[in-house]
Amino acid sequence: MEYRNLGDSDLRVSELALGSWLTYGTGVERENSEACVRRAFELGINFIDTANIYGRGAAESFLGEVLGGVDRSSYVLATKLYFPMSSEDKGLSAAQVHKQIDASLERLGTDYVDLYQCHRYDTETPLEETMEALTEVVREGKARYIGFSEWTAEQVRAALAIPGVEKFVSSQPQYSMLRRVPEAEVIPLCRENGIGQIVWSPLAQGVLTGKYRPGQAPPGDSRAASDSMGSFMGELGSEQTLRAVERLRPIAGDLGLTMSQLALAWVLREPGVTSAIVGASRPEQLDDNAGASGVRLDDASLRAIDEALEGAYTTAA
């Protein structure tokens, strides 16, 4: 496993991070969930991403239990706030920032997170209020650094212009071979300002692993076939997309890579990207995915990928 520095922070994180959306504490059974966390550490993954909203606290509680016996300084822990935890508890007001960090720390069984992220932008709260509250959280030692997820370039610029507050070090956009939206504005702006990308759904929720075949029902043990986990896939699972993904198969084969490794090496080729946050329902998936770390794709392969996927990009959130 190779490691990269997260933006201007002193956090040194693995090129793959382990995420917990839809999976741990909720969609994936306990035994496999624990096995995935254990395998992640064995493979050198030192970066774990969660959010208060995942399973409305269930993912954080699960992580708090399994990480209980692990040396806290040996891994980098990131969580987020914004989405509604109840009808009143939502957004990025100062009161919510203070309330939600305490609740997350309690569930995670730790007295600090390494990275506290705004899961979305809150149009209802003045940005200064949010940034000042996040700054207090850092100064109280409850978070080491702050980040955001899916903010526009304009929103990021506005935050960077506020004097006397902590500076963001990370951005968490959806970024994959099938969704390249952040390349236009957010990634260049972040590169100029010492903000690293930790990208979500780099495998397009499993579509880029090649396990979903055009014209065929999804495998029974896959996210697409799951009642609880499959409802967010949207156009990623369309026939047109699956046909385009099939065109990647020979490119991966010629390079001696699995489809998953090709997809992850592709996001990691982007200099603004620090880490690809993968989900995993079984530890073997992490063995496969970890093989992407350190792979450098040559220009001819990158061109072949662009040609294979022409017309298949999504802009959906």
Ligand SMILES: NC(=O)c1ccc[n+]([C@@H]2O[C@H](COP(=O)([O-])OP(=O)(O)OC[C@H]3O[C@@H](n4cnc5c(N)ncnc54)[C@H](OP(=O)(O)O)[C@@H]3O)[C@@H](O)[C@H]2O)c1
């Ligand atoms: N900031 C945000 O708004 C936001 C939004 C979404 C996610 N995230 C973060 O990003 C993380 C990753 O998102 P994601 O789970 O959608 O990412 P992903 O890595 O694109 O998809 C993960 C899923 O693909 C399947 N898979 C993974 N590796 C595989 C392999 N080698 N072979 C076959 N199948 C494989 C597994 O599902 P099955 O085995 O069930 O098919 C796994 O759960 C989340 O956990 C979360 O931390 C953030």
